[in-house]
Amino acid sequence: MARVLKEQKHDDGRRGDIVRAAAKLFRDKGYDGASMRAIANAVGMQCGSPFYHFASKQDILVAVVEEGLRQGLEKTRAVVKPNLPADAQFRALVKVHLSIILEDGNDFIPVMLYNWRCLDEVHQRRLIATKDEYDAIWQNAVNGLHNAGFLGGDTKFARLMVLGAMNFMVTWYKPKKGDSLDTLSDKVVAFFLSQHA
Amino acid sequence: MARVLKEQKHDDGRRGDIVRAAAKLFRDKGYDGASMRAIANAVGMQCGSPFYHFASKQDILVAVVEEGLRQGLEKTRAVVKPNLPADAQFRALVKVHLSIILEDGNDFIPVMLYNWRCLDEVHQRRLIATKDEYDAIWQNAVNGLHNAGFLGGDTKFARLMVLGAMNFMVTWYKPKKGDSLDTLSDKVVAFFLSQHA
DNA sequence: CCTACCGATCGGTAGG
DNA sequence: CCTACCGATCGGTAGG
Numbered sequence: 001m002a003r004v005l006k007e008q009k010h011d012d013g014r015r016g017d018i019v020r021a022a023a024k025l026f027r028d029k030g031y032d033g034a035s036m037r038a039i040a041n042a043v044g045m046q047c048g049s050p051f052y053h054f055a056s057k058q059d060i061l062v063a064v065v066e067e068g069l070r071q072g073l074e075k076t077r078a079v080v081k082p083n084l085p086a087d088a089q090f091r092a093l094v095k096v097h098l099s100i101i102l103e104d105g106n107d108f109i110p111v112m113l114y115n116w117r118c119l120d121e122v123h124q125r126r127l128i129a130t131k132d133e134y135d136a137i138w139q140n141a142v143n144g145l146h147n148a149g150f151l152g153g154d155t156k157f158a159r160l161m162v163l164g165a166m167n168f169m170v171t172w173y174k175p176k177k178g179d180s181l182d183t184l185s186d187k188v189v190a191f192f193l194s195q196h197a
Numbered sequence: 198m199a200r201v202l203k204e205q206k207h208d209d210g211r212r213g214d215i216v217r218a219a220a221k222l223f224r225d226k227g228y229d230g231a232s233m234r235a236i237a238n239a240v241g242m243q244c245g246s247p248f249y250h251f252a253s254k255q256d257i258l259v260a261v262v263e264e265g266l267r268q269g270l271e272k273t274r275a276v277v278k279p280n281l282p283a284d285a286q287f288r289a290l291v292k293v294h295l296s297i298i299l300e301d302g303n304d305f306i307p308v309m310l311y312n313w314r315c316l317d318e319v320h321q322r323r324l325i326a327t328k329d330e331y332d333a334i335w336q337n338a339v340n341g342l343h344n345a346g347f348l349g350g351d352t353k354f355a356r357l358m359v360l361g362a363m364n365f366m367v368t369w370y371k372p373k374k375g376d377s378l379d380t381l382s383d384k385v386v387a388f389f390l391s392q393h394a
Numbered sequence: 395c396c397t398a399c400c401g402a403t404c405g406g407t408a409g410g
Numbered sequence: 411c412c413t414a415c416c417g418a419t420c421g422g423t424a425g426g
Contacts, residue, residue, distance in 0.1 A: 014395090030314075032229035036421060049395050051422065114311070116368075118230075152391045154384060160369060161362040161388050168361030171313075187351060191358050194349045211411090233405060246411050248406065 015053045017043045023064045023107035031061055031111075031118040061115065062123050068108025069130045072100050076137055086144035087193060093141050094166070095185040101170050102181065110170050138163060150193050162192060212250045214240045220261045220304035228258055228308075228315040258312065259320050265305025266327045269297050273334055283341035284390060290338050291363070292382040298367050299378065307367050335360060347390050359389060 021042035025034035036057055037047040054060050079092040100109050119127070142159045145151045151158050166188065218239035222231035233254055234244040251257050276289040297306050316324070339356045342348045348355050363385065 030227065030229060032227060033315075035419080037419085046396050047421095048397080048399095048423075052395055055422095057421065113368075117227075153387055157384055158388060160366075161385070164365030164369075165358040165362035168365045169357075171310075172357060172361075187354055188358070190350055191355060232403080234403085243412050244405095245407075245413080245415095249411060252406095254405065 014043070018045075018050050018053055018060065019063045019067055020105075020107075022060045023068075023111050026061065026064060026111045026115055027107040031057075031115045058120060058123075061111075061118060062127075064108055065112045065119065065123075065127055066130075068100075068112050069127065069134065071106075072109050073130065073134055075100060076134065080137060080141075086141070086148035087150060087189070089141050090145055090150075090193070091185060091189045093138065094188050095181060097163070097166055098169070098181050098185055098188070101167065102173055102175070102184075104175075113167055113170065135159070145193070211240070215242075215247050215250055215257065216260045216264055217302075217304075219257045220265075220308050223258065223261060223308045223312055224304040228254075228312045255317060255320075258308075258315060259324075261305055262309045262316065262320075262324055263327075265297075265309050266324065266331065268303075269306055270327065270331055272297060273331065277334060277338075283338070283345035283347060284386070286338050287342055287347075287390070288382060288386045290335065291385050292378060294360070294363055295366070295378050295382055295385070298364065299370055299372070299381075301372075310364055310367065332356070342390070 018039065022034065022039045025038055025042060028034070029038075036050060039060070040047050040050050043050075050060070054063070075096050076093065079096050081089065081092075084092070100106055101113070116124070139156065139159050142151065142155050142162065146155045146158070215236065219231070219236045222235055222239060225231070226235075233247060236257070237244050237247050240247075247257070251260070272293050273290065276293050278286070278289075281289070297303055298310070313321070336353065336356050339348065339352050339359065343352045343355070
């Protein structure tokens with residue numbers, strides 16, 4: 001019990017610092033472009049010290065992606081409400097997703113999206129299970145749009161298009177004064193559901 | 198004159214082999230993940246030999262992106278026809294773009310899309326001019342959709358959504374027997390223009 | 395968590 | 411275009 005408490009505190013301390021700093025560096029420079037030395041220095045450590053907390057650089061990447069999926073799934077589940085109209089449910093999910101990939105300090109999911117192939121196959125296979133949960137929530141919401149007449153055709157394809165368009169925003173979105181993620185979410189929703197405005 | 202001819206032949210020979218091999222490796226492993234040794238070996242050279250053709254690894258990346266933009270712009274311009282109905286023009290552009298990013302051996306533009314930040318700022322600034330030409334063609338087509346009543350709202354945002362959704366296909370599209378880029382183009386067009394089907 | 399270090403690999407070069 | 415090599419940097423480790 002004491003041991004469990006100690007480990008939890010540990011996770012929230014230096015280990016967590018490393019994961020957050022690595023996420024930022026992986027996002028900015030890519031997995032290969034961010035050296036262990038850079039990660040160590042970002043948290044005020046010497047170059048060998050992160051290996052006290054992680055067995056390898058790969059394990060840090062895994063921790064980043066795991067943390068991203070954990071946070072992302074938590075935030076996403078929190079806005080899923082069974083009695084919401086399809087378009088309102090869609091808007092809520094869009095807003096959460098934009099926050100997950102665009103908001104300052106949320107580097108975990110962008111790292112996952114753009115460094116997925118840097119993960120070992122073993123880790124990919126394990127993490128894909130959680131990714132599937134995430135996709136299933138979205139698939140439900142898109143199916144809801146279809147059933148409510150907002151979308152026709154192939155709903156799996158529709159989900160991929162919607163999420164793809166948003167995920168690619170990571171490459172071009174620059175936050176500007178005056179517009180919030182709320183405004184941006186409205187634009188995304190308006191674009192995809194414009195046929196019923 | 199003889200010198201010009203010789204250089205042209207040279208470009209189409211070993212230099213071109215290096216650019217094509219590098220494009221494939223940059224696409225598969227990323228710019229940092231693909232070593233000069235791997236690029237050299239892919240064309241049957243020793244590790245120092247590519248430097249007879251290029252001053253640096255960075256210059257190979259620049260050549261890959263330049264070739265991608267050149268080919269892409271050429272193919273794209275070829276399908277732009279002033280008297281085409283807006284939806285037909287859109288479909289033609291979608292098909293060309295899918296071919297550019299998904300067809301086997303077309304690694305140049307995917308490398309550009311996902312290794313853009315590996316380019317020096319100087320090269321980015323120069324290449325962005327050509328990118329803008331590409332975007333302008335698409336903007337025209339999307340404006341055409343808007344004017345014909347296929348789309349409402351912010352047409353620049355619409356362009357970014359449409360291209361983003363397609364560009365992200367690079368991360369999930371796996372060619373399957375029986376479906377062609379024609380079928381896929383139809384699905385993309387149907388999705389974005391479904392409100393007027 | 396630091397110090398001091400390892401072997402491996404990297405991009406790039408000189409000389410032919 | 412090859413051979414042979416360079417200094418720099420990489421991820422990772424042993425010992426404290």
